[in-house]
Amino acid sequence: MADGILIKGGRVLTFPEGFIGEADVKVKDGAVAKIGRGLRGDGCEVVDASGCIVAPGFIEMHAHLREPGMEYKEDIGSGSRAAACGGYTAVFCMPNTDPSIDNSSVAEYVFDRGEDEGLCMILPHGAVTQGREGKTLAPMGEMGTCRAGVKGFSDDGNPVTDSEIMRRAMEYARTMGAMIISHSEEKSLSADGQMNEGYYSTFLGLRGIPPESERIGVFRDICLAEKTGARLHLAHLSTAGSVDLVRTAKKAGLPVTCEAAPHHFSLDDSSLMGYDTNLKMNPPLRSKEDVAAVLEAIADGTIDVIATDHAPHAPHEKETEFDRAEFGCVGLETCLALVITRLVDEGVVSIEDAISRLTVAPARIMDMERWGYSPVVAEGMPANIVVFNPELEWTVDPTTFKSRSSNTPYAGWRVKGKVMHNLFRGKTVVRDGNLATGPEPAVAPAGKSGKGNAEKSRGAAPDPATKVRG
Amino acid sequence: MPGRADGHKHLLSIAELEAADIIGLLDSARSFAEVSTRPVKKVPALRGRTIVNLFLEASTRTRMSFELAAKRLSADVMNFSTSTSSLSKGESLKDTGKTIVAMGVDAVVIRCPSAGAPQMLTEWVDCSVINAGDGMHEHPTQALLDLFTMRERLGRLEGLKVAIVGDIDHSRVARSNIHALNKVGAEVLLVAPRSLLPEKIEQMGVTVTGSLDEALTWCDVLYLLRIQMERVNESRFPSLREYTLQYGLTQTRWSRLERKPLVMHPGPMNRGVEIASGVADEVESVITGQVSAGVAVRMAVLYDVLGGSRG
Numbered sequence: 031m032a033d034g035i036l037i038k039g040g041r042v043l044t045f046p047e048g049f050i051g052e053a054d055v056k057v058k059d060g061a062v063a064k065i066g067r068g069l070r071g072d073g074c075e076v077v078d079a080s081g082c083i084v085a086p087g088f089i090e091m092h093a094h095l096r097e098p099g100m101e102y103k104e105d106i107g108s109g110s111r112a113a114a115c116g117g118y119t120a121v122f123c124m125p126n127t128d129p130s131i132d133n134s135s136v137a138e139y140v141f142d143r144g145e146d147e148g149l150c151m152i153l154p155h156g157a158v159t160q161g162r163e164g165k166t167l168a169p170m171g172e173m174g175t176c177r178a179g180v181k182g183f184s185d186d187g188n189p190v191t192d193s194e195i196m197r198r199a200m201e202y203a204r205t206m207g208a209m210i211i212s213h214s215e216e217k218s219l220s221a222d223g224q225m226n227e228g229y230y231s232t233f234l235g236l237r238g239i240p241p242e243s244e245r246i247g248v249f250r251d252i253c254l255a256e257k258t259g260a261r262l263h264l265a266h267l268s269t270a271g272s273v274d275l276v277r278t279a280k281k282a283g284l285p286v287t288c289e290a291a292p293h294h295f296s297l298d299d300s301s302l303m304g305y306d307t308n309l310k311m312n313p314p315l316r317s318k319e320d321v322a323a324v325l326e327a328i329a330d331g332t333i334d335v336i337a338t339d340h341a342p343h344a345p346h347e348k349e350t351e352f353d354r355a356e357f358g359c360v361g362l363e364t365c366l367a368l369v370i371t372r373l374v375d376e377g378v379v380s381i382e383d384a385i386s387r388l389t390v391a392p393a394r395i396m397d398m399e400r401w402g403y404s405p406v407v408a409e410g411m412p413a414n415i416v417v418f419n420p421e422l423e424w425t426v427d428p429t430t431f432k433s434r435s436s437n438t439p440y441a442g443w444r445v446k447g448k449v450m451h452n453l454f455r456g457k458t459v460v461r462d463g464n465l466a467t468g469p470e471p472a473v474a475p476a477g478k479s480g481k482g483n484a485e486k487s488r489g490a491a492p493d494p495a496t497k498v499r500g
Numbered sequence: 501m502p503g504r505a506d507g508h509k510h511l512l513s514i515a516e517l518e519a520a521d522i523i524g525l526l527d528s529a530r531s532f533a534e535v536s537t538r539p540v541k542k543v544p545a546l547r548g549r550t551i552v553n554l555f556l557e558a559s560t561r562t563r564m565s566f567e568l569a570a571k572r573l574s575a576d577v578m579n580f581s582t583s584t585s586s587l588s589k590g591e592s593l594k595d596t597g598k599t600i601v602a603m604g605v606d607a608v609v610i611r612c613p614s615a616g617a618p619q620m621l622t623e624w625v626d627c628s629v630i631n632a633g634d635g636m637h638e639h640p641t642q643a644l645l646d647l648f649t650m651r652e653r654l655g656r657l658e659g660l661k662v663a664i665v666g667d668i669d670h671s672r673v674a675r676s677n678i679h680a681l682n683k684v685g686a687e688v689l690l691v692a693p694r695s696l697l698p699e700k701i702e703q704m705g706v707t708v709t710g711s712l713d714e715a716l717t718w719c720d721v722l723y724l725l726r727i728q729m730e731r732v733n734e735s736r737f738p739s740l741r742e743y744t745l746q747y748g749l750t751q752t753r754w755s756r757l758e759r760k761p762l763v764m765h766p767g768p769m770n771r772g773v774e775i776a777s778g779v780a781d782e783v784e785s786v787i788t789g790q791v792s793a794g795v796a797v798r799m800a801v802l803y804d805v806l807g808g809s810r811g
Contacts, residue, residue, distance in 0.1 A: 232698040233515070235615040235637030235672060240699075305616030349594055349624075351614030353635070 032075035034058035035458060037451070040079025040417055044086065044407040045390045048382045055084055057413040060456035065409055075458065077451050079417045085385050086405040087119025087150070087414035087452065089392040090362065091182075091289055092211075092265055092337035095121070095152065097143065098136065099128025104342040104434045106140065109362070110149040112340075112433035114459045116362040117388075117449040119414035120151040120403060122396065124186045125162065132157035132168040134176035141178035149459045151403065153396075155211060156180040158199045162188045167199055170206045181396060182263065184211035187312065187357075191217055193250060200260035209261035209395075214247030214272070215313070224353050226299040226314040234302065236352060239314050245271035252279045255286055263395060264288035266339050268313040270323030277332045287395050289335040292361060292368040295324050295378075297439060307348045307355035308439045311339075328387070329378050334395065336373075336387045338365045342435030360433045364440050370420055370447030381420060417451035424448055432465065509805045510629045512618050513638040514679040522684055525800050526648050532803070533796035535572055546575035549606045549806055554596075555581045555632070556612040561767060561791060562632050562642070566609050569798035575806075578605075593617060594624045601625040607806055610634070615672075628805045636670055642766055643676035645797040647684065649790050650721055653762055658685035663715040663761075665691040665747055666725030666774060667736070669698045673766045674725060678704050691715045691747065695736045712747050722761040724749060724774045740773050751776045762786060 037055040042065060044050060054069035055062060095109035104112075113121045123140065125131030131140060131154045144152020156173040160166045162185040173180040183203055189212060190196040196210075203210050220243040225231050227238020248264055252275055255262035267273050267288050279286045299315045309315060316324075327333045341358025348355050369388070374381045389405035398404070404411050426443045428436035452460035459466055514522070535543055551570045555563050563579070570577045580600065591599075593612070600608065607628040610618050615635030622629045633639040651657050662681055668674045668690050681688050688706040690697065702708060709715055716722065727743055737743050744750065749763065754776065763775070763783040767790070771777040780787075 227699050229700040229703045232701055233675075233704065235635050235675060237636075238699060305619055346592060350592055351612070351620065352616045353614045 033073040034063065034075070035077060035453065035456070036069060036071055036074040037077045037079045037084055037415070037417060038069075040082045040084035042084045042407055043382060043385060045386060045405060055407060055415065057415070057453060057456050060412060062407060062409050062411055062413050062415075065407070077417060077458070077461075079451070081421065082417045082419045082450055083381070083385075084407060084415060084417050086389045086407055087416045087454065088117045088366070088388040089396070089398070089405065090118050090121040090338060090340065091335050091392045091396065092291075093121050093123050093340040093362065094126065094342065094358070095123040095140075096342060097127060098139065102434075103344055103347075106143040106152055107147050108432065108434040109340075109342075110144065110147040110152060111465055112360070112362040112431060114149040114452050114454065115432050115449060115463070115465065116364075117366050117416040117418055117452055118150050118362065119416070119452065119454045120153060120398070121362075122153045122155055122182060122392075124184060125155055125157040126186050126188070130157045130162045131155070131180075132160050132162065134169070134172045134178070137173050137178035137180050138176050148454070148457075150454050151401070154178050154180055155182040155184050158183045158185045158190055158210065159195065162186070164188065164190045164192055164195060167195075167202060170203055170208050174206050174208055179400065180208070182209055182211045184213065184265065186211075186213045186265070189213050189215050189217070189247060193254065196251070197254050197258060200254050200258040200262070204258060204260040209263055210251075210255075211263045211265055212247070212251045213265045214244060214251050216243045216246040216250075219243035219246070223314070224310065225302050226316045228299060228317055230299045230302055234305065236302075239312070241269035241271055241316060241320060244269050244313055245275065248272040248275050252276070252284065252286060255279075256284055259285075262286050266291045266294065266313055266337070267327070267333065268294045268316045268324065269320045273323055273327035273332055277327065277330075280332065287334045288332070289337040290324050290328060290333045291337060291339045292365050292372070293359060293439060295321060295328065296368050296372045297321075301439070305352050306439070307350070307352055308359055308437050308441075310352065310355050310357055311359060312357040325373075325378050328373060334387065334391045336365065336369055336384075337392070338362055340433075341437075342433055343437045344435060348437050359437050359439055360431065360435055363431050363433065364426055364438060364445070366418060366449060367424070367426070367445035367447045368440070371445045374420070375446060413453050413456040415453040416449060418447060418449045420447050422446065422448040508622070508626070508628045509807065510618075510622055511640055511801055511805055512622070512629065512631050514640045514643050514676045514683070515638070517640075517683065519683045519685075522644065522647065522680055525644055525797070525804060526651060528800035528804065529644070529648050529793070529796040532572075532799040533793070535799070536792065536795060542572050542574055544574045545803055546570070546573040546806055549575045550604060551575050551577050551607045551609060551802065552600050552605050553577065553579045553632075554600065554608050554610045554612075555579070556610070557582070557633070559611050559633070561794065562611060565791070565794040566632060566798050568795050569802055572795070573799055573802055575802065593621065597621050597625040601627050607802065630801060630805060633672055635672065636675070637672055638676045638679075639672040640676050641794070641798055641801055642673050643680040644801070645790055645793040646677055646723070646764060646766070647680055648793045648797050649764065649786065650762065652793070653786065653789075654720060657681075660686040660721060661689070661719045662686050662721040662723060663689045663691050663719035664723045664725065665712060665715065665749075666727055667696045667731060668692050668701065668725070669696050669736075670728070670731070671725050675704075677723065678706055682706075689715055689718065693737060693746070696731070713753070716753060716757060716761070719761045721764060722749065723764045726766065726768065726770060727774050744773055748773060749775045749779050751778050754779045754782075764790060767791070
């Protein structure tokens, strides 16, 4: 049994400091014991981090883990494994389950299932209204004080259409110290829509979802947030019009934050020309101009968070006529690579800035301090640490995903940046890019510097996670 | 038509054809049209080949036309429609397609309400696929028979001025005709209120007007689309009466014209709505001519896709 873990030779990135240089990180009893150069192995499991960045574990603000109710797409086990391999140590999941997460019993069930899996924190967002029907407010107070500590409330894909109910929801949420996370969409404009409205929807004969549908929704929600003083977080912004509204709201000092998904900065609606249903999303992939506006909003900080909107679906829900196919794609296992390939390498943001959108920004918005969760690599702090190689190129192969579903638009893409190791609460959950479920690795002999061959002798751990397909 | 990696030839859209493909099919249709004038209207070109008409949406003329085309080429034909199929029992299109093809089918002619389904079907089944109309996307054989009719009646396609009137947004016929006419060098003018035009349609190489009277003095061909009552409920236009006033080929408009264009309609016509009954009677031979052309064009397409000589 190894006596702690020594992460050797990586570049340590923490916040607010940024890169603090090449250093070894010693983890013991769930926390970072020491950071420094040339630390000794002393019976530790040694993790070779040379060429890698050692950073706080990522926080996903927007995932669909499908449990309870749709475990054939994903469950909290498979979702946790996918998240761990994607470098996440905390995942907020959306309440569009069956039953929906609109009371403390379901919220605690989801939270406890996450704790049982033990690969990352699973933190549910709650529904704004009971059954996500947009009619009666869900008990935000009770969900907030239950074990799951729900703070974000969202009806997600079924946005609250009644503005009066949204107003009251915001007022109530404010009193309960909660926030509203809005999938902003004016549904009367997007009804039956299959893709972004524009030249390509016209060419393909698919019903369009105009960008104004999102923009009007965002405008209404910002107006109501201003009126009520409620905290508002806008999910997956995809249009130039809506990021402009957020930019203006922030300048006016409103407590508004927002997120963008990797597919909205890496793909546009021209890619739908082959009717690939893995490219069917809501909000849809937008025009090149919208993608440029999203990139600009990431660069100037208007967009606070990168969140994947991880949306697993079974093969039969995607291998069907385009207008019958489900919306969404999986994202947990490709996010880092897309952030590095499309944001860092393209010069949109620095690597420090990019990683902050996956760590400090969501931690601040979701007030992770209340969990004693801190997005840092610092002595004395809990060790939720990801080790990733920002230069490693790889090809996306959905058959290797730990998610139960493989509906990705990136199959075959050559991307850069890979999670090598992931530590959750001081325990190795991902080792050499694979789930750390195999036998304990060799331990560096005591009294040596840890430069032994321990880390070289390790084979890839077998992956017992069963994949359900077909 | 483009060959495919799977070795099967398909007809999925006009957009993927070259002008030469279109002209080639029209030439071939002209020789097949002659077959339909014989006392024995049958050639052995596709003897022993099996074609399935997979019609997941109501259709009379297209389905009958494909069936007749296949029979005149001596192919065996099976008809499959939604009400009698396992699709109504919830079977997926993928499974239905695989099941049909497992019976040893050479080509599937598919009509369905979902845009893109014929293209998807090519990935699921090991046979040729012919698009007989998919949602609001394309209806390639309709465009081919329309071009065939224009060419036979007016003697040319290049430089022809074609006005298409009506519900462009919901029309696969309009989309296929726009592609086809552009490729062969005709000019296309769309006539409709903005509320019946899809976004950025101009990028498909057309001009747009809201005035039918302006179009009437300009065009060589007036192509009227069928207008559907349910569009009123979608607030696309106020009423059929208003539509007729603005966009109907009324007797008054028709009589006023010194130079009468060739009037075409994909059918079925709404007499008294997009076209006055008297005008419809006057131009009926063209519209029924389109239907006869449909059989010849579909013979040409089936022959081209299934490569008769290979049979």
